[in-house]
Amino acid sequence: MSDLFLKSISHYPLKSAQGLSLTAAHVNPLGLEQDRRWVLVDEHDKFISQRSCAAMGGIHVVAEEQRLTLTFNGQTHIAYANSNDRITATVWGDTVADCWGVQHEVNQWLSASLGLAVKLVYFPDHAIRQVDVVYAGEGYRTAFSDGYPVLVISQSSLDELGRLWGAPIDPRRFRANLIIGGECEPFAEDQWRQVTVGDVIFDLVKPCSRCVIPSLDPETHQQTDGFLRFLASVRRKADGKTYLGQNAVLARHQIVDRKNIAKPENIGMESHGQSIAENAGLLHTKKEYGNAPLESEHREHAKLTVRLGQIVQVR
Template sequence: MDLSAIYRYPIKSARGHSLDAAVVDRFGVSGDRRWMFIDSAGQFCSQRCTPQMALLDVVSTDSGLRLSFAGDSIELETPGEQHREVPATVWGHSMPAHIADAPVNAWLSEHLGGDLRLVFCPADASRPVDPAYLPSSKLEQHVGFADGFPLLIISQASLDDLNTRLPVPVPMDRFRPNLVIRGTVPYAEDGWRKLRVGSTTLAIVKPCSRCAIPSIDQQTAERDPAINRMLASYRRRDGVIYFGMNAIVTVGAGFAVGDSVEVLE
């Protein structure tokens, strides 16, 4: 097995991009989901309620981000301590975040609709991973604005198997993984507990429950409920669809496309 792709999503629920190599920090892939949209109440917003977020192209720059939508673009600097701090809530967990400048938020609201505000997760933010899923009670892990865990892993074979069941194949971007593993049988990742990717060791901690986002075409923002209906026909358990596995880094500092992958447990 080997690592066939690495993806990073600078803004939660906006477009991601592929990487040849990635370093990891205390939040997972460096730069992954450190930004997020919130509404006027501080609650996070995603493609679940605003599918057009799929069309927002995001490029990391030396000082921040460049955002593009429908031929228009804007650049912004990463907000620091001098920027206003606001509470941002992800799945019931509230944490302080730095809000982007007003012109940026006006630009986003104009293109995406609603009263959206873009916030940044500072380096010292504390949002612990649910300890119930960690392999050791002594292990402490944090996550930025990802739903619950720093990494999402999917095998290429699992997507290939799903595509044999669909009238029109879908790409991997429907499922927004960080790491794609090649050379397995379909759904082999369901049984993994510990994985070595290059020189980095990962603990596989929880199956990834899926929402409506896999039904959204990441190139058009159009919905196709047939995707989730098909997944539900064979990947639903206790009323929840599972596809892919959440993971944390326990040893190591990064990985590169082409790294060998070994199942340790």
């Protein structure tokens, strides 16, 4: 295996809207800065994605702190998170309290444009949504991602899928945060336990199971006939699910707890358990952190950053 490097960085400020390619990104315990900090919810405050509203893939967004600029169908609006408008949002059964809404006219415009009643919601820094402790262990959070802060895929995997499909596959279908370039075996990330990019260390904790979204063309937002069947034929495992890429969290020793009592060397970084995915032939790591506090924050004195072209080390 030759030197691996960071080939692509992307973040997705609004869940299920278009992503943005970046040359560098700050990293915190919630993932890449501004990633999945916004979500659309329905009248019952349940999240909406391209699974049920494919047109969302046409929304272009730019995020800056607690402001989101949205462009859709030739119109642009700027949403401002309002801390006085408290909303409880639900994502995959996780109820997230103390989220913030935006001005009514933005919700009206989005609802009219998408043809269904929606509200735009912001995930503030103090909100708590815990990552599945069965896979990652205690003490990790995510915002409005499907379940984990960061998604990693190798370019070799994408190239192999393109070879088998018979045409290049747009990597945007898989909405990864980090794409690792360089020579490695296709789907090598299945076996990686840790990825280091510069000074930033990610623990890979669970393979990413795939839904209908990869079948949607990133340009037309229409389903590509046969793509889901193809992907399942290549990547379906013994548990009946289709996997591609690895979900990741920021390594524990790069996170500082507000109520930190335990020291990193006592946290048990090397404790690994099995999962259904592991039995299906995919690596799964489980960290045992005992009573590690849930609330955590990024080290203020050393802001972690990933940059295109950085050498990547895996183990």
